[in-house]
Each structure stands twice: as structure tokens, then as C-alpha cells.
Amino acid sequence: MLSREKETAAYSLESVVARALTRAQGDLSGELAAYIPELARVPPDAFGVAVASVGGDVAAAGDTEVPFTIQSISKALAYCLALDVVGTPTVLSHVGVEPSGDAFNAIVFDPGTNRPFNPMVNAGAITVTGLLAGALGAEAFDFLLDRFSAAAGRPLSFDADVYRSEAETGHRNRGIAHLLKCSGALAADVDATLDLYFRQCSILVTASDLARIGATLANIGENPGTGAAVFAVEAVRHTLSVMFTCGMYNFAGNWAFDVGVPAKSGVGGGILGVVNRQLGIATYSPRLDAKGNSVRGIAAFQELAEDLGLHVFDPTNRGSALLGAFKG
Ligand code: GLU
Secondary structure, eight states, X not given: OOOTGGXXXXXXXXXXXXXXXHHHTTOXXXXXXXXXXXXXXXXXXXXXXXXXXXXXXXXXEESTTOOEEOTTHHHXXXXXXXXXXXXXXXXXXXXXXXXXXXXXXXXXXXXXXXXXXXXXXXXXXXXXXXXHHHHHGGGHXXXXXXXXXXHHTSOOOBOHHHHHHHHHHOXXXXXXXXXXXXXXXXXXXXXXXXXXXXXXXXXXXXXXXXXXXXHHHHTTTBOTTTOOBOSOHHHHHHHHHXXXXXXXXXXXXXXXXXXXXXXXXXXXXXXXXXXXXXEEEEEEOOOBOTXXXXXXXXXXXXXXXXXXXXXXXXXXXXXXXXXXXXXX
């Protein structure tokens, strides 16, 4: 059976994106991530959906130019970069690749190895950031900002108020970092690592930026708009793998079942999805469900996955031939 939109002749990326936004728009349930005080101050009703193809096309609907902090989506990008900077064996010796089923901020490590379960939960992400802090020292944040910017195709900045807000109140992450230091998973200095982690989480992006970052990952590391080589090919494969299994907090299994694309969400309200070799997809809507995922973001992804047959195991998924359909 073909998916809804493929049965009709009126098939454009713009129309599919606009429809996903319209269908998800009405759900105003969920709450802002108030545990970082500054995040409780963002306008709650912004909603944007953007899709960027590896061919350089971008379709956007709604508030796709509203800046928001990248938060945990940075974990996927930092992981991709760390795999290249310090090498896959070193990263794997510090952080596993096993879904934990626990909340993003759980204080739990793999009992067999004493390592964090995976790089998409805070414990694993702080460990990965520690590897970058250790390897790059004082240059680490500029390096991350430069690489994130190259992936987005424009210079990004960071939100100093959100950074300060989290640095002042992030006691749970401080606790996690000290335990990681104690267990041996975190090699670098605790304070330097947390400072870098809070800064990387405070990098500002729009949904359009995130879609382009996704297209860079989909394009095996090369920004389709600028041609810049941003991520290493092997690192992209590893990163998409952990995004697929661990990227949506303790909703990752449901997401894989339902939407079926590698994705990462952040408590700032963004979700980044990647359709390998085809598309970067991004949504922004800051009201979150109890697991920390954007309510309308999930709904919009479900619509897009259904309309475009994006699920990796969808029998109507036509692989890269899908791109030809957009141009027709
Ligand atoms: N900076 C946030 C934290 O560590 C990121 C969490 C998230 O987006 O899941 O608590």
C-alpha cells in the first residue's frame, strides 16, 4: 500500500511539510523544560518544521527562523566529532552504545563496565564532552561552534543567559560528572568538562539550521549547500546508529517503531531527524512531554514519516529515488 501523499499527483516537499505542521499544530499539551530556569521563559507556542535534502533543497513551514538552544541535540554532533578527534576505539572505551531505557539524566552506569550506557544520555554525553575537552583544551568550544556552524552552513552563536542559568543550577549534571570521574569514565577535569557541556547545549539554532545540519549528516558529512567537509564518514555511520537506538530518551523504542529514522531531541524543544543519504528533518516546538520530547515535534515527524514513507523498514521507502519525486 502506498503512503497517503504518494497516491496523489500533487506531490511537493513544501506541501508535505506544510501539512505536517497543520496537522500537528493544535496540540498545545506539554510543558516547558523549567528545570533550567531560563528555558521556562521562552515563548511556548512557536512551531516550525523544516526539511533539507542532500540535493540542497529546503522546505520550511511555520516558525523555522526562531532561535532556540540546541541542548541535547548537541550530544549527537559532539559524539560524531569526538569519534574523529580521539578515534572510535578510545570513545568506545569510555562510553557504550547500548540503549538504557532510562531517563536522559539518570544516574546509572553499565554495571559490567562502569561506563555510561550510551552517548545520548547525559552521563555518556558529559563523558564524550570530556574527551573533547581533554584533547582540545581551551580551543574545544570554538572547535564545536565552528563545526556546528559548518554543518548548518552559517555562523552560529550561543545563548549566554541559558548557559549561565544551567551552569548555576545544573547540580544533577555536576553530580553525574563527579561520579564519572570517580568511576574512571571521565578522564578530563570535571569543571572544564561541565563548562564545555553547558556551553555546547546553549548553542543557538533555528529549525532551518537543524534541518541543514541533518542534511549534512545525511550527505555522509558534507554540507550539501556549501560543500564543506564537516564530519568523518565512519563517524556519521556510528552517530546515526546511536541516534536510531538511543536518541529519543526513554521513548527511543517507540520512536524507532513508529517513525523509524535516526533522531535526537533536546529539552530546548528541537528534534533533529536524518534520513540516510536523503534528508535532514527538524522540528521546533518547546512544549515537552513527560519524557522530555517535543509534543508537536513528535506529531509532525509521525506525519512526515507516514506521508513520505520514511521509516527505514517501510516497504514504500524508495531510497534515494525519493529525491526525484520532489523535483518533479
Ligand atoms: N543541557 C541539558 C541537560 O543536561 C540537556 C538535556 C536535554 O536536552 O535532554 O540537562
